[in-house]
Amino acid sequence: MEADPEGRGAAPHLQELRRGTVVLACLLVLDEPRYGYALLRTLGDAGLDVEANTLYPLLRRLETQGLLESDWNTEESRPRKFYRITARGARVRDALEAERLRLHAALSVLSRPPRRTED
Amino acid sequence: MPSTVTTPSLTDAYLHEVVRRLPARSRADVARELRGTLADMADDGVARGLPPEEAERRALEELGDPARLAEDYSPGPHHLIGPAHYHDFLELLRVLVPVLAGVFGGLTLLGRLFEEAGRESLAGYLALSLVPALGAAVQGALMGAGIAVVVYAVVERVEAAEAAERAATGAPEPPAEEPPRWTAAQLPLPRPERDVTVGELVWSTIGLGLAFAAPFLLSRPLVREGALAGEPLLDPALWAPWVPLYLLLVAVSWGCELLRFFRRRWSWGLFAVNAAVDLAMAALLITVLRTESVVNPVFRDRGWVGQEFAQIGVAVVVVITVWDLVATFLACRRSIARRG
Numbered sequence: 362m363e364a365d366p367e368g369r370g371a372a373p374h375l376q377e378l379r380r381g382t383v384v385l386a387c388l389l390v391l392d393e394p395r396y397g398y399a400l401l402r403t404l405g406d407a408g409l410d411v412e413a414n415t416l417y418p419l420l421r422r423l424e425t426q427g428l429l430e431s432d433w434n435t436e437e438s439r440p441r442k443f444y445r446i447t448a449r450g451a452r453v454r455d456a457l458e459a460e461r462l463r464l465h466a467a468l469s470v471l472s473r474p475p476r477r478t479e480d
Numbered sequence: 481m482p483s484t485v486t487t488p489s490l491t492d493a494y495l496h497e498v499v500r501r502l503p504a505r506s507r508a509d510v511a512r513e514l515r516g517t518l519a520d521m522a523d524d525g526v527a528r529g530l531p532p533e534e535a536e537r538r539a540l541e542e543l544g545d546p547a548r549l550a551e552d553y554s555p556g557p558h559h560l561i562g563p564a565h566y567h568d569f570l571e572l573l574r575v576l577v578p579v580l581a582g583v584f585g586g587l588t589l590l591g592r593l594f595e596e597a598g599r600e601s602l603a604g605y606l607a608l609s610l611v612p613a614l615g616a617a618v619q620g621a622l623m624g625a626g627i628a629v630v631v632y633a634v635v636e637r638v639e640a641a642e643a644a645e646r647a648a649t650g651a652p653e654p655p656a657e658e659p660p661r662w663t664a665a666q667l668p669l670p671r672p673e674r675d676v677t678v679g680e681l682v683w684s685t686i687g688l689g690l691a692f693a694a695p696f697l698l699s700r701p702l703v704r705e706g707a708l709a710g711e712p713l714l715d716p717a718l719w720a721p722w723v724p725l726y727l728l729l730v731a732v733s734w735g736c737e738l739l740r741f742f743r744r745r746w747s748w749g750l751f752a753v754n755a756a757v758d759l760a761m762a763a764l765l766i767t768v769l770r771t772e773s774v775v776n777p778v779f780r781d782r783g784w785v786g787q788e789f790a791q792i793g794v795a796v797v798v799v800i801t802v803w804d805l806v807a808t809f810l811a812c813r814r815s816i817a818r819r820g
Contacts, residue, residue, distance in 0.1 A: 397513060398520040413517065414543050418552035421510070425644070433512075439520070442513045 383411050383419060385461060388446055388454035391429060396441040420444055428453055491518050494540050501550035510553060518543070557640050561632045564639075569632040576624030578678050582685050584620030589613035589689060593696045602700065675745040675815040684737045692730045695723045708778060715773045722768050729761045746808075746815035754808050762801040769793040 386409050387400065395403065397417055404411050423429045428450035434441050446454065488496075495514055499507040518539045525535025543549060551558060561569050592609035599605040698714035736754055743750065768774060774793070775785045 396516070398517050412542075412544075413521070414549045414552065417514065417517065418549070421506075421553060439516050440512060441516050442509075 381457075382461075383409070383415065384423065385454065385457045386411075387416075387420065387423065387444075388428065388450055388457065391444055391446045391450075394432070394443040394445040396434075396443050400444070423450070490536055490540060491515065494518075494543075494546055497546035498550045498553075501547065502553055506553070514543070557636055560629065560636070562636055565632045565635060569628055572631065573625060573628040574678065576628050577621045578624075578682060580620035580624035580627075581617040582620070582682065584623075585613045585617030586685065586689055588616035590692070593693055597696060597700070600701070602697075605700065673744075673818075675811075675818070676740050676743070678741075681737060681741045685734065688730055688734045688737070692727060695719075695726065708782075711776055711778045713776055713779065715776050718768065718772055718774060722764070722772065725764060726761075729757065729764060733757050733761070745819070746812040748812065748816070751808055751812040755805055758801050758804055758808075762797050765797045766794050769797070 383404075386404055386407075390400065390403055397413075397420060400420075401411060401413055401416055404416075420429065420431075424431055424444065427447060429444045430447050431442050431444045434443055495511045498514065499511045502510060518536070521539035521542065522532065522535040525538055526532055530538070589609055592612055596605055596608045599608065695714060695718075699712045699716070699719075701710045702708065702713050736750070736757055740746065740750055740754075769790045773780060775789065779785055
């Protein structure tokens, strides 16, 4: 957990705000099949710090819901489970992405103009 | 010979702790995936210069408490009864607990009163009848609570399983996954408010239970020593046709109370039935008082009970019957008026 730069009390709200974005992030990058740890690093490199113990159960839930499908790759020394988005997952991804853009636009209208430096 | 060590590693122990909490069919798959992940994470640690054991330990700690991880994996509710059913559960509890406690306690009391009837001391007789009855009532209450919990815990899980099934088979369009929109037409008709409370049922059950027990209690020897030893207060001759009839009427009255409780309120039909049972009981008691001795003739001969006993008894029966008829009539009228 990173420090709470905006003062006390922000942490739970930040967590709440990020919660739904992990699903969208996974769906966005899983056009290409990836295994869990590679996905974790991809997300981390992009600046989304997702915990491993959040990601793995989530991947499995998305698979149960039919948004992802998986295949075991046993050719390499270490067997790995590769996840890939399904057609249904792609539809959900598009809906989520549209909603994210809409929310971003709506919140931009509401947010105050950047505060001027104090005189 | 493979070079792997035979003692289970930390990773083995960790994976065991996770998958033993998961449904059997997903265990192998989850364990295999997590094992690969932990190995990748440990490799990263080693690449950063950590000793292998330390890297493994850190990887495990990053995944965190196995119980928490398993909980994140397992579908289905992690609560016994959720908010969707909590209220219905409480309502079932409020009915089942007193009713089963009453039925168990009442039946046991009856059984014991018959079985222990030969006992000498009244205190011993009452204790031997009441204590098991109390125990049975507690058992009945616990059983009622248990049934309510099991029923709604099962409902909760069946619904979760159905939801998972729906998600897995997959409705063609995502919006179709949403539950159908709630409309006002789904509102259940308001149930009539309860005019007949649980308290009323409990008190009338206690009262009628005492009335039921009375002939048994009065048939016990009144004194133990002297010329009257072993003689009951109640005329033993009364048992032949009268007492069973009386017991039948008490049982029918209790049936009326139960019926009224489950109907939740009075109706003129119920009032009529209640009045008929009242009048039948009054007729029975008055007939008995006027034609039979009621009190054991042994006591009558000693002058313990005078001629006025029957008149007082008839007067008491008339007063109680009239009072009950008026009270139930008023309660019934009030209940019906409130309905509007």
